[in-house]
Amino acid sequence: MDKPWSKSVTLALEGPGKYTTITNTVEASWAMIEDWPLDDAPLLTRALDLCAAVAEGKKPSEDARKAFLAAAAEAEIHVQD
Template identity: 70%
Template sequence: MRDTWTKPVILALEAPGKFTTIHNATEASWAMIEDWPLEDGPALDRALLICAAVAEGKKSPEDARRAFVAAALEAGIETKS
């Protein structure tokens, strides 16, 4: 998969302490659309746009990873890296 990250992001989406591993921009997009605790926020909006740009070949997968981590911080989601 061309959007795979060099290092996955591990975060608690469903409940504190229950971790999910996200490997790429596609999985990140689905997580932010389906499972995110916030419906709106600047970092979330930016991460969604960057993940879409990765699919179009306009941004790097690592740009999406950084934006996804920022969106998780904005949402107060527990992460492990």
């Protein structure tokens, strides 16, 4: 089981007003692989790489959270505060 992030991320992955809450690195990885509106983007690739590094115990989970937020901004996905 993946360690929960210090703060979950709620974002409109399936369009405006349809929010999904991501609470850990595994959920973030699946969201980027399965539901992301971009297929190839630099910050998406970085976020996926950081998620893999977290899974391998090489990076802290908060690094993946920050990269996930950056990838969401790159994809112009609305994130709820």
